[in-house]
Amino acid sequence: MTPLILPKLTLMFLVLSLLLSFDQHKPTTTTTTFNFINTIPIHSFSSGSVSLSAINNHYSQSLLQYDFYRDSCPHAERIVRSTIHRLHKTTPSLIPALIRLAFRDCFIQGCDASILLDDDIYIDPEKESPPNGNLKGFDVIDTIKSNLEEACPGIVSCADIVVLAARDCVVLAGGPFYPLNTGRRDGSNSFADIVTDELPSPYADLSQIIASFKSRGFDEREMVTLLGAHNIGVINCKFFKNRLYNFSGTNEPDPSLDPEFLNVLRSRCNEVDALSTSTSAYTSHTSPSSLIKEQEITMDSEKSVSNFGMLYYRSLLQGKGVLYADQQLMEGEKTKYWVHKYASNPSLFHQDFAMAMMKLSDLQVLTMPMGQIRRTCSKVA
Known part of the structure; x- marks a missing residue:
């Protein structure tokens, strides 16, 4: 019996060492993994170096x-x-x-x-x-x-x-x-x-939009993904009238607009006050959906929930992006690539959109012992 003890002990130590080594390399995040989105780890969704703020943000996420x-x-x-x-x-x-x-x-x-x-x-x-x-x-x-x-x-x-x-x-x-x-x-x-x-304008060019998202840790793929939410809601004409009548002070329409689509937009948004529309009137990222009673159009004219995001990307391929900032996605090699991918692959878009929204929802969160629980959301506790 005695000669067998040492080999068994040696084997036990070897197994224990392997287990410890494996444990050291396991991720420490408490994020729950679900089969339909587990192809890409959420904390690896963006490429590039990890900043100190990202490490702090990861720490906050781990407390959720x-x-x-x-x-x-x-x-x-x-x-x-x-x-x-x-x-x-x-x-x-x-x-x-x-x-x-x-x-x-x-x-x-x-x-x-x-x-x-x-x-x-x-x-x-x-x-x-x-x-x-x-x-x-x-x-x-x-x-x-x-x-x-x-x-x-x-x-x-x-x-x-x-x-x-x-x-x-x-x-x-x-x-x-x-x-x-x-x-x-x-x-x-x-x-x-x-x-x-810091919120990018609907008049922003591609480099400005990329810089704004990058400052929040989103890469170009994630940026294109999140912009897919522009597929729904309504948009006030004043935020794109300059593209219809006086693009960049030329008294001409934006040449990147599809001519037929230009006529459709002009039929819904007349020229009144178009020349006075200022690029400083709105400095926002998302589609300026507005419920005020002014000239506006519906972003998804087909109102098909089965096409969430699809019509947005397909419209960009046809030169039918309503906002200048949206149509700018066709001006970059990477962004154009993802527009094409999402226009033809709904499953990929839905997977990526889920991941991007999860990441957005985890940005710089406050967890115990920081922050408070307000009893009324509009007032500090």
Whole structure:
């Protein structure tokens, strides 16, 4: 028996060493993996070097959990979803507005519900900055928050409500479902000056759009993916009239517009005040969806939820992008490549859109012990 002990001990030590070595190389993130999106690790979605801010952001993400409220407020996500479904039946036009609201919150200093704060002696509200002048959906978030406060007071953050509501809206718009970790906390400040300076304009050229997304850690593929949300909602004519009548001060239309599409847009947007439209009137990333009673057009004229994103990319291939910034995606080698890919492969677009929205929802989140849980989303606790 004795001669067999040493070989067995040696084998045990070898197995133990291999296990320890393997454990050291396992990722430490708590992000839950789902089969339909597990082909690309979320933290590897962008290429390039990792900055200190990215490391800090990864640390914050690792403190989020899937089904964070399972014990403290087990029906939280169901309450969000049921409210969004009722909204979809009564006011479907607000579905794209809530997706847009989440982008505006997360793109400026992270997903901390800063977009929801009202004016105050210490608050310069993002919602009142010129680029956010057309934002809608604040009352919907307030309704959801009120329902959650009744069910489990002081538990669910407004920041989580915003990203969960956007996720459910994406599904109702015909886009993919994607899992979200929760546990975000609310910030105590708002950043109107950053909104004005850093949200790209609908008049921006490709290099400006790329730089804006890159500053938030998104590569060109992810940028093209997120812009696919422009497929839904409505857009006010004043944000592209210059392309129809006086592009770059030439008194001529934008030559990149398809001639037939130009005539369609002109038939819906007359020339009144076209020459006075200023490129400073709007400095925003997403499609300037507006519910105000002015000249506007529907982004998806076919209203087909089965084509979420598809019509957007196909329109760019035909020179029918409504916004100048959208059509600029055809001017870069990489961006044009992804426009072609998404126009012909709905499954790839849905997978990439899910990944990009997950990444967007994790931007610079606040977790314990940082931040707070607001009892009213428009006011600091």
